[in-house]
Amino acid sequence: MTPTVAAIIPAAGSGSRMKLDHPKQYHQLAGTPILIHTIRAFYHHPAIGRTVVVVPAEWLEKTREMLAEHGLSGDTLTVVAGGQRRQDSVMAGLRVLDHDTEVVLVHDGARPLVSADLITRSAKAVHKHGAAIAAVPVKDTLKRGDKTCRITATIDRNNLWQAQTPQGAKLSLLFSAFETAGEMDVTDEAMLLEHAGIPVMLVEGEETNLKITRPEDLPLAESIMQQKTAPEFRIGHGFDAHRLVEGRKLVLGGVTIPYERGLAGHSDADVLTHALCDALLGALGAGDIGRHFPDNDASFANIYSILLLDKVMELVSERGFRIGNIDITIICQKPKLASFLLDMKEILAKSCRTDSSAVNLKATTTEKMGYTGRGEGISCHAVVLLVK
Numbered sequence: 001m002t003p004t005v006a007a008i009i010p011a012a013g014s015g016s017r018m019k020l021d022h023p024k025q026y027h028q029l030a031g032t033p034i035l036i037h038t039i040r041a042f043y044h045h046p047a048i049g050r051t052v053v054v055v056p057a058e059w060l061e062k063t064r065e066m067l068a069e070h071g072l073s074g075d076t077l078t079v080v081a082g083g084q085r086r087q088d089s090v091m092a093g094l095r096v097l098d099h100d101t102e103v104v105l106v107h108d109g110a111r112p113l114v115s116a117d118l119i120t121r122s123a124k125a126v127h128k129h130g131a132a133i134a135a136v137p138v139k140d141t142l143k144r145g146d147k148t149c150r151i152t153a154t155i156d157r158n159n160l161w162q163a164q165t166p167q168g169a170k171l172s173l174l175f176s177a178f179e180t181a182g183e184m185d186v187t188d189e190a191m192l193l194e195h196a197g198i199p200v201m202l203v204e205g206e207e208t209n210l211k212i213t214r215p216e217d218l219p220l221a222e223s224i225m226q227q228k229t230a231p232e233f234r235i236g237h238g239f240d241a242h243r244l245v246e247g248r249k250l251v252l253g254g255v256t257i258p259y260e261r262g263l264a265g266h267s268d269a270d271v272l273t274h275a276l277c278d279a280l281l282g283a284l285g286a287g288d289i290g291r292h293f294p295d296n297d298a299s300f301a302n303i304y305s306i307l308l309l310d311k312v313m314e315l316v317s318e319r320g321f322r323i324g325n326i327d328i329t330i331i332c333q334k335p336k337l338a339s340f341l342l343d344m345k346e347i348l349a350k351s352c353r354t355d356s357s358a359v360n361l362k363a364t365t366t367e368k369m370g371y372t373g374r375g376e377g378i379s380c381h382a383v384v385l386l387v388k
């Protein structure tokens with residue numbers, strides 16, 4: 001997507017239906033003004049090159065201070081005064097855009113819950129079709145009522161949509177729609193475009209993208225905001241065991257340990273690192289180490305398993321996760337591992353892009369019971385918590 005997408009955020013209304021002593025866009029939602037949430041969604045979005053916020057003239061200074069307080073600044077963010085009607089405010093925003101702006105997305109300041117995905121999809125639809133708006137299909141049966149609240153008709157809801165924002169168009173189309181409309185009153189940009197005969201596409205919006213309009217919308221928005229900002233956790237467990245044989249190096253947690261035997265395997269047979277890779281893949285729901293690094297692939301022969309862990313961690317990062325903590329238990333009768341645990345921790349923490357305090361290593365014996373107790377092999381359990 002080109003960087004010539006601009007966002008206009010009309011926020012110059014009085015919010016009369018909210019019945020507050022200040023415009024609703026300055027009201028706190030989850031401890032932050034509603035307008036700041038909305039601006040952040042566009043200011044931090046990679047497809048948006050410029051954001052213009054339109055506010056009541058008497059709130060210009062206060063808004064600029066508020067933006068600075070929240071670390072929102074720079075040439076890509078402009079604040080201007082709005083007009084009497086929403087469409088006048090949008091026009092005030094349009095006037096300050098650079099002429100090379102290709103696409104404009106207009107988004108209500110009072111819709112702070114818009115997702116990055118909806119912004120992306122709206123911008124893409126405008127690039128493709130020239131004009132598009134977010135909207136959700138009408139779910140309920142629609143009634144028309146008269147002044148006495150008596151039903152006068154049931155309206156067929158087929159093909160009916162509730163308009164949301166973002167509402168976007170190529171800049172030239174939006175300007176010409178404004179010109180055609182003259183002084184006509186509209187409630188959204190789509191209405192202007194429709195009036196000018198410009199086709200407008202519908203992009204599936206989000207039920208959570210609500211416009212805070214009435215007092216009862218606030219608690220609902222609070223709970224949606226809490227869910228959006230709640231961290232996502234994933235837990236994973238890994239287990240591995242390898243046989244101890246003559247003529248192999250013993251590598252555990254990336255550290256070579258002096259011992260008369262080593263672990264047998266296709267790679268360096270680092271049982272600890274393998275258990276950890278499996279725990280990470282498990283937490284991601286991405287299968288296991290055998291699927292990612294098959295033991296019939298010659299390129300993994302004798303490979304240092306920390307390199308495999310590096311690759312697994314690339315997957316973890318690509319999916320937006322980081323390590324919460326790691327807990328590992330090595331089951332090994334001999335040799336004694338205590339003096340190597342610190343080095344292992346450092347190597348594992350580096351590969352896992354985390355602090356060594358997030359990695360806990362424990363070594364235990366099975367009191368000479370079972371295959372590990374008899375010294376036939378070493379096994380390992382790993383548990384990880386991933387956080388997004």
Ligand SMILES: Nc1ccn([C@@H]2O[C@H](COP(=O)(O)OP(=O)(O)OP(=O)(O)O)[C@@H](O)[C@H]2O)c(=O)n1
Pocket residue numbers: 009010011012013014015016017018025054082083084085086087089090108109110111211212213
């Ligand atoms: N002259 C206006 C009127 C509205 N808006 C903005 O348009 C968006 C959608 O309008 P609405 O929710 O109706 O806001 P208000 O007009 O402020 O609310 P009310 O009708 O209750 O007074 C809001 O972000 C609002 O601030 C604007 O920029 N300029």
Ligand SMILES: C[C@](O)(CO)[C@H](O)COP(=O)(O)O
Pocket residue numbers: 086108162163164165187188189211213
């Ligand atoms: C543009 C809009 O958000 C689409 O739903 C809406 O029409 C503007 O607000 P209003 O409450 O209708 O004035």
